[in-house]
Amino acid sequence: MNGSTPSTVKSAMRTIDILEYVVARPAGVVAQEIAAGLAIPVSSLSYLLATLVERDYLARDGRRYLPGGALERLASPRVGLSLADKVRPLVKSLRLQLNETASFFIRDGWQLEAIVTETAEQSLRYSISVGTRSPLHCLAAGKALLAALPDTELDRYFNDTTLPAFTPGSITDTARLRAELAEVRATGVGRTREEYTPGICGLGMAALVQGVAIGAFAVAIPVPRFTAEVERRTIAKLEQAVSLFTAAEMPAV
Numbered sequence: 345m346n347g348s349t350p351s352t353v354k355s356a357m358r359t360i361d362i363l364e365y366v367v368a369r370p371a372g373v374v375a376q377e378i379a380a381g382l383a384i385p386v387s388s389l390s391y392l393l394a395t396l397v398e399r400d401y402l403a404r405d406g407r408r409y410l411p412g413g414a415l416e417r418l419a420s421p422r423v424g425l426s427l428a429d430k431v432r433p434l435v436k437s438l439r440l441q442l443n444e445t446a447s448f449f450i451r452d453g454w455q456l457e458a459i460v461t462e463t464a465e466q467s468l469r470y471s472i473s474v475g476t477r478s479p480l481h482c483l484a485a486g487k488a489l490l491a492a493l494p495d496t497e498l499d500r501y502f503n504d505t506t507l508p509a510f511t512p513g514s515i516t517d518t519a520r521l522r523a524e525l526a527e528v529r530a531t532g533v534g535r536t537r538e539e540y541t542p543g544i545c546g547l548g549m550a551a552l553v554q555g556v557a558i559g560a561f562a563v564a565i566p567v568p569r570f571t572a573e574v575e576r577r578t579i580a581k582l583e584q585a586v587s588l589f590t591a592a593e594m595p596a597v
Contacts, residue, residue, distance in 0.1 A: 372408030434585045435460045445470045449485040450559040456486045470564035484548030485560035487534035491525045492550045492557035513538040545570040549582040553593045
């Protein structure tokens with residue numbers, strides 16, 4: 345070893361130094377002062393500042409940089425965070441580990457709503473916007489949430505809704521969907537194969553807190569990449585995300 349600091353560690357140290365420098369000057373500070381005060385080259389500083397602003401760790405007011413909202417959220421008690429804030433790091437982790445589009449959905453009546461989504465960085469990928477509402481019966485997250493319902497509420501779902509077809513693969517038969525939901529209850533994994541979007545398979549898993557489904561994590565995978573090994577690995581990562589979320593939400597003893 346030559347004793348030099350790896351560039352990745354140097355970037356991390358510089359990032360921390362910048363945050364501490366700005367937090368110590370809550371009225372704001374210009375880039376030139378940060379560069380001079382921390383001896384960071386302007387070329388490197390520009391990239392780091394842009395990244396911190398993009399992630400809301402810093403905010404800009406004209407030429408001045410100030411502490412951003414993300415720093416405040418990190419300091420806040422977890423109970424003060426929104427559900428989206430709580431699951432966002434887990435959704436991001438799913439996307440980074442799998443390089444497939446990952447999302448977290450909640451149930452809004454008899455529809456599914458995406459509240460956090462991270463799109464895969466591949467040319468062939470699935471994309472969904474935050475706020476998008478979709479039918480429960482043909483998305484993996486929707487099946488996971490339906491399977492988590494008590495029998496009486498599930499009966500009400502079937503009484504109140506129809507099962508429209510969106511692709512030739514959509515399940516439109518009540519008995520067939522009930523049978524599939526029984527399997528989801530047994531395995532904990534919701535599955536879809538080109539039931540809502542042609543060429544896309546989905547895997548989803550409900551996040552339960554004290555027996556109540558708060559929402560569901562899901563990963564969307566194009567058919568050409570959906571192998572048995574990819575399915576196995578995705579399920580393992582979904583189980584990990586659910587476990588981490590549930591552990592964080594359990595009341596302290």
